[in-house]
Amino acid sequence: MGMVRTRVRQIDSDILIIGGGMAGTGAAWEAKYWCRNCRIVIAEKANINRSGAVAMGLSAINTYLGLRCKENTVEDYVKYVRGDLMGIVREDLVYDYARHVDSTVHLFDEWGLPIWPAPNGCYVREGKWQIMIHGESYKAIVAEAARKAIGDDNILNRVMVTHLLKSSSDPNRVVGALGFNVNDGTIYVFKAKAVIMAAGGGSQIYRPRSQGEGLGRSWYPPWSSASSYGMMIESGAVMTMFEARFVVPRFKDGYGPVGAYQLMLKTRISNVNGQDFWKPHLDEVRKLYSGKGRYVDLPITPTTLRVYAQRLEWINGRGPSLMRTDETVKKGTESEAIAFEDFLDMTISQVAIWAGQNHEPSERPYEVITTEPYVMGSHATECGAWASGPEDLSPRKIDGLPNDRGTQYYWGYNRMTTLDGLFCAGDACGANPHKFSSGSFTEGRLAAKSAVLYLMDHSDEKIDVDKGQVDLMISKLVEPLERWEEGKYSVVTGPSSMHPVDPSKIYWKQGLFRLQKIMDEYAGGWSTMYTTNEWMLNRAIELLQFLKEDFIKYAAARDWHELMRTWELWHRILTAEAVVRHMLFRKETRWPGYYVRADYPALDDENWHVFVNSRYDAKTGEWELWKVPVVHIIEFP
């Protein structure tokens, strides 16, 4: 290192969990259950008591089957999730988390999460798969379970992990990670026999609709920095389905949730004339997007098709969509408490907006708008790592495909990525959507149990990390600080809340705005009404290469906090490139609500009823993409 002085701590563990959100806390719980003498460590960028997507709280648990009350079957759930993603999911992975998710929810109940009880001994249903909670303290409760499981000494809050470490003798083996304390700059070298990636999905990759003070009011939190993806992409793990990045319809500006309004209160969405938004477009949607799976006529219409129909109304001048709260919310009754708690539990800003605008939901409807796109693996979207399925649900061998992890479904350890010793959970794990909070915690449990099995099978393996390589990575990690130290007196800038104007430096916010502009204008953001084509995507790739080069040559940070923002930006840039490459590769429009490839505007089941997988080579900057057939273990359609 040059001018930046800091201390380096080495942490040896059996299992390193990167990120202490819902998936990471689930992993901590389960790892400790199966391995009593293991050292299990969580590295968390914030404070696990309130970190990850559930940091604010949550008003519902979106995935609960209710098997003990015979409310649903796992098969029906897999069919629902498959339909919502227009036919393409890893059914082995979905079936697997779904069959376990009820035990997770029952644990939450036992731990004191207030789940609305039903008189018959089950829970109050919000929708077919959703149950209602008083979820203000959801994350704090779940964090308590993780803290008690592995001990506060093994939870490193305010430590951001930026890079994965590979074995010096085996480039396919992950043996730890590198990170730093975002307050005091202590560098952490983690050596671990197994690593579980649970660092969340990505917001702020596309330009948000609000770019002033409200920049941070994205629907998914601004701290979801796509770090799971960035680190795994850079390490050469096979990634899947990055083209299926998605948008959600939400109350305007605050992005308040619509679940309780639509499902619980049965509130209708109309166009501005009070008319239905769906029927006028049914013929066109059926013609273009029905496909082999007859998606348009499924019992629950796929999210992406409903969103698309709302957009067509808008394009035709009958928008925006209106949530008719005036028809279902009655002042001073339970319906008003349900309506407001939906926001207060998880999107308080929406109430602040209504208070400022004197908006009474019982008197007037309110606008619903689609957000900017997000890159995630846990909601109605399935970006993430390509992982092995469970032994009893995955086809052991798929004949007709290369015997390679990038195309097969099973290689020995559930939720292990294509890299040895690296597991994924929650948003990090691709092709199995709709996990939400409870499913992400469950997938953390699955990954952790599998990691313990991996430790047992590899107990005599020695972890080797090359010291020279680590030193090199540390100097790369602090390089943005060095640049600032070296050049801080070379330019004069006026007092400004923005970063200095300097021809030899790019600061995080400057780079972030460039990234968001590229993605929004070329890769199907809101400013083009989510429309793109081959030319635009190629142009996006070209501009992203400049941004990558600028980051590598010029990224600068003035303190440890900014260094965190800088590496978040790098993770977002790599993720953005994956998104664009995938969108370019898939020559059809499968999820029209999420984006339309205007040059291939229809669903094409003949050629594209497949996963798209990719691998990045960090040395050459080259990407490789290929199709993987979808195996339906549950009868299709």
Add this chain to the structure above:
Amino acid sequence: MPSYVIPAKCTGCGDCVNICPSHIMKFTKSGVFGRKAVNIEPESCWECYNCVKHCPQGAVQIRGYVDFTPLGGSVEVYRDEKTNRVYWTIRYRNGNIKHFVFPIRTKPWNSIKPPNEYPEPPKEFLRTPYLSLEHEKLGGNKLGVELPTYKVPEVIKVEVR
């Protein structure tokens, strides 16, 4: 800015700094008034209210994002881990007020039984699909039903185009 600190009330205890998920609640440089908390990056604020809920002095408040929130309204919160309730007061710009109270937890804090206080699982269960507490031999079955499974052929043939 989304969260802001009232200096006269802030004791500089750091509870908001400690909890902020976005790492934007920081300390001011100590001056004649001592150390205070400050939101250094309002544009990275999610208005999650954790700083407000965790401030023992009521010194941290939220002023809605000014891009789209008219001034004059407010959302105030008091979260109590003893009564396990969260109390909300919503003040409209026109003076209307709404109150809501919701439970936050049904059990006392720090009451979770950790996984290592359950009997150690039999090793052979590592190679089964059961998770903790899903089988009589794994601390009881919290699923309430036998773990579902599905017959999948070991080898599946696909046609590659």
